[in-house]
Amino acid sequence: MEDIIGAAAKVDGLGAVGVLFMGLCVSLWAVRFLYLRGEECDAARMADSEARSIMNREIGELSTRVETMSELHTRHLTALLEHHKKENN
Numbered sequence: 001m002e003d004i005i006g007a008a009a010k011v012d013g014l015g016a017v018g019v020l021f022m023g024l025c026v027s028l029w030a031v032r033f034l035y036l037r038g039e040e041c042d043a044a045r046m047a048d049s050e051a052r053s054i055m056n057r058e059i060g061e062l063s064t065r066v067e068t069m070s071e072l073h074t075r076h077l078t079a080l081l082e083h084h085k086k087e088n089n
Contacts, residue, residue: 014022
């Protein structure tokens with residue numbers, strides 16, 4: 001509690017102009033801090049977007065490979081079935 005009273009007494013000692021100047025300094029610091037944070041967030045968002053793009057491309061390639069392998073497997077099984085039918089006739 002004494003710290004708060006001491007801080008209030010120091011602010012009172014600054015006067016109106018000092019308080020306004022201090023408020024302006026704090027406001028400038030806050031705007032600068034938020035602006036820099038915004039740039040960091042934008043950079044992180046772009047990195048995430050690029051990583052997601054790479055993952056989607058890889059998933060597409062894998063999906064195509066799986067479909068191709070499935071088709072080849074189906075053809076192979078169909079050929080084996082036809083060969084087996086010919087042997088039994």
